[in-house]
Amino acid sequence: MDIKNPLYKNQGIHVITALFTVEDGKFKVLLIKRNNEPFKDMWILVGGACYNNETVEEAMKREMFEKTGLKNINTTFFRVYSNPNRSPLMRMLAVVYIGVIDCKKVSIQKKTTKTKDADWFLLDRVPPLGYDHSEILKDATEFLKEKMFDSQIMKGLFPKTFTLPELYKAYQSILDKGLDRRNFRKLLLSSGIIEPTGQLEATSGKKPAKLYKFCEK
Amino acid sequence: MDIKNPLYKNQGIHVITALFTVEDGKFKVLLIKRNNEPFKDMWILVGGACYNNETVEEAMKREMFEKTGLKNINTTFFRVYSNPNRSPLMRMLAVVYIGVIDCKKVSIQKKTTKTKDADWFLLDRVPPLGYDHSEILKDATEFLKEKMFDSQIMKGLFPKTFTLPELYKAYQSILDKGLDRRNFRKLLLSSGIIEPTGQLEATSGKKPAKLYKFCEK
DNA sequence: ACAAAAGTGTTGCATATACACCCATGG
DNA sequence: CCATGGGTGTATATGCAACACTTTTGT
Numbered sequence: 001m002d003i004k005n006p007l008y009k010n011q012g013i014h015v016i017t018a019l020f021t022v023e024d025g026k027f028k029v030l031l032i033k034r035n036n037e038p039f040k041d042m043w044i045l046v047g048g049a050c051y052n053n054e055t056v057e058e059a060m061k062r063e064m065f066e067k068t069g070l071k072n073i074n075t076t077f078f079r080v081y082s083n084p085n086r087s088p089l090m091r092m093l094a095v096v097y098i099g100v101i102d103c104k105k106v107s108i109q110k111k112t113t114k115t116k117d118a119d120w121f122l123l124d125r126v127p128p129l130g131y132d133h134s135e136i137l138k139d140a141t142e143f144l145k146e147k148m149f150d151s152q153i154m155k156g157l158f159p160k161t162f163t164l165p166e167l168y169k170a171y172q173s174i175l176d177k178g179l180d181r182r183n184f185r186k187l188l189l190s191s192g193i194i195e196p197t198g199q200l201e202a203t204s205g206k207k208p209a210k211l212y213k214f215c216e217k
Numbered sequence: 218m219d220i221k222n223p224l225y226k227n228q229g230i231h232v233i234t235a236l237f238t239v240e241d242g243k244f245k246v247l248l249i250k251r252n253n254e255p256f257k258d259m260w261i262l263v264g265g266a267c268y269n270n271e272t273v274e275e276a277m278k279r280e281m282f283e284k285t286g287l288k289n290i291n292t293t294f295f296r297v298y299s300n301p302n303r304s305p306l307m308r309m310l311a312v313v314y315i316g317v318i319d320c321k322k323v324s325i326q327k328k329t330t331k332t333k334d335a336d337w338f339l340l341d342r343v344p345p346l347g348y349d350h351s352e353i354l355k356d357a358t359e360f361l362k363e364k365m366f367d368s369q370i371m372k373g374l375f376p377k378t379f380t381l382p383e384l385y386k387a388y389q390s391i392l393d394k395g396l397d398r399r400n401f402r403k404l405l406l407s408s409g410i411i412e413p414t415g416q417l418e419a420t421s422g423k424k425p426a427k428l429y430k431f432c433e434k
Numbered sequence: 435a436c437a438a439a440a441g442t443g444t445t446g447c448a449t450a451t452a453c454a455c456c457c458a459t460g461g
Numbered sequence: 462c463c464a465t466g467g468g469t470g471t472a473t474a475t476g477c478a479a480c481a482c483t484t485t486t487g488t
Binding site for chain 1: 301
């Protein structure tokens with residue numbers, strides 16, 4: 001392979017994460033505001049370029065840390081965007097991940113050398129995004145709704161333990177529709193993605209709920 | 218983005234297709250023999266580098282044509298392989314597709330400038346492959362077996378019409394196990410991925426079977 | 435004993451599985 | 462009329478959806 005060949009040279013890989021949360025019953029996504037061209041001052045999903053010595057998973061984690069200060073984020077591969085013109089300066093392939101975390105358990109770094117702001121946005125209040133990130137976000141939201149029921153994708157929202165009523169409310173917020181409370185319970189319990197811990201929540205004023213956790217692996 | 222930055226420069230994208238067939242009841246994969254370093258004289262899956270002006274889908278189709286002479290192959294995205302050392306000369310991300318075709322309806326170009334041979338291999342007779350293609354082939358085979366029942370991934374084997382007994386035999390060959398003939402019929406008919414054409418096969422010596430086709434889109 | 439929220443159960447419908455018989459054709 | 466292979470049906474089990482009642486706690 002001739003790395004001077006103009007057909008191949010100057011290709012790059014974007015690693016992007018659509019990071020979601022549920023805060024006070026509201027479904028939100030994390031965006032960062034760019035400090036440099038291209039798309040200076042525009043909001044985009046968290047991400048950046050993959051280095052030569054990294055897997056895309058490693059690059060995705062590094063970029064998340066560099067641009068938001070977040071570490072150990074649980075993410076799932078989503079898909080690849082490869083339109084040659086999706087980035088204006090050079091040809092950048094995009095490898096996109098999806099994650100969900102509890103925004104109250106972390107603090108987001110607002111400014112870095114490459115970003116001038118970072119914040120959680122309600123899904124119906126997202127501004128036009130740089131690159132093709134508006135399209136990516138739309139697709140990623142659909143994907144999350146589908147995969148919530150048969151994957152550990154929601155583990156990041158409840159990394160330790162949770163009650164079924166808590167989980168139920170989070171699912172309703174993301175799906176933006178009502179679910180049968182009792183069937184939801186049966187569905188999740190029989191799915192094999194969560195397991196009981198045998199403990200009860202610390203409560204006040206009502207019947208304490210049982211604590212569950214997402215299964216390991 | 219600084220394209221002289223050694224962290225980013227000289228990255229490339231491999232587009233790879235695990236192309237399968239069923240010939241005389243035998244499940245096979247198409248391999249090509251390399252003519253150049255690296256992995257000179259070794260067999261690999263069909264693929265090559267993505268150009269700057271192509272989507273990965275377009276590159277996948279071009280590479281398929283250049284290295285085998287095959288056009289209009291129906292493929293499905295499988296996954297990304299990003300180990301930085303998976304290619305020895307430079308960092309190459311791999312975007313992998315899966316397809317299934319009828320090998321009797323096409324002729325494979327044996328030699329090109331980059332390949333010195335091309336052939337269908339029984340899955341249990343595949344030699345050690347170049348790059349990380351042995352691992353990719355193993356993963357892709359698993360994926361095919363799972364997706365056969367709820368996607369159009371098998372459309373390439375029967376691009377026009379087929380009978381249910383023909384389809385049944387192909388499925389058994391790929392899964393390498395027995396299925397209930399009558400339940401297979403009901404499963405496929407109710408899946409919505411195939412539809413009857415109203416016609417019968419041209420037969421000799423037995424009851425003619427009805428012809429079906431994969432639904433459009 | 436009451437309010438509030440957690441937890442459990444039942445029934446019907448749809449889908450999947452296991453299994454047996456009938457039908458159309460060519461020779 | 463028979464051999465070959467295609468096509469259909471039924472009974473059972475399993476999974477999902479709609480729906481109502483009981484339990485536990487703090488006050």
